[in-house]
Amino acid sequence: MSNSQDRAALKKAVYDRLLSLESEELATAVAHYEAHMQGSVLDDREGHDTDDLATSTEEVGLAAAFHHPVMTHHAKVDVIENLDFAPCDTVRSGAIVTLDGRHLVVAVSTARFDVDGVTYMGISPESPIFKAMNGLKAGESFDFQGREIGIEDVL
Secondary structure: OOHHHHHHHHHHHHHHHHHHHHHHHHHHHHHHHHHHHHHHOOOOOOOOOHHHHHHHHHHHHHHHHHHHHHHHHHHHHHHHHOOOOOOOOEOOOOOEEEEOOEEEEEOOOOOEEEEOOEEEEEEOOOOHHHHHHOOOEOOOEEEEOOEEEEEEEEO
16 A cells, blocks of 8 residues: 555544544434433423423523534534545645644544544634644644744645
8 A cells, every 4th residue: 555545544544533423422412412301391281380380491491501512513523524534735624734743633623532543633723723824734834822833744
């Protein structure tokens, strides 16, 4: 396998892991939301006392708090699915950028995750560090928070 095929396979593995993790987060958020909603629906009785109605009203208010993570993770999955994740040599959305031995995936913000023993972290194209390095290539550097940072690799 050539170096470019290896790099493309690595990028595909990172994409697959990123999508899988965010899809799992979405499924968990949906499960929490559905469990909450199931507990907040009034039963089929004709009459409900004021305590039942008050509790149900409070539960509906809380449902919005459970719905927000669902919408957030759904939006992240949508971004990942529609991202151009082809190998590239310039920092842009969909790039994997290596800085000081750290691997950043320009897609959506995420917690750290591992692929083949290497740790990655997703960052948003709206993040200050992405804005500082957008359009640069491996070997170039940029100033970020008063520090000169070199780009080791772009994939």
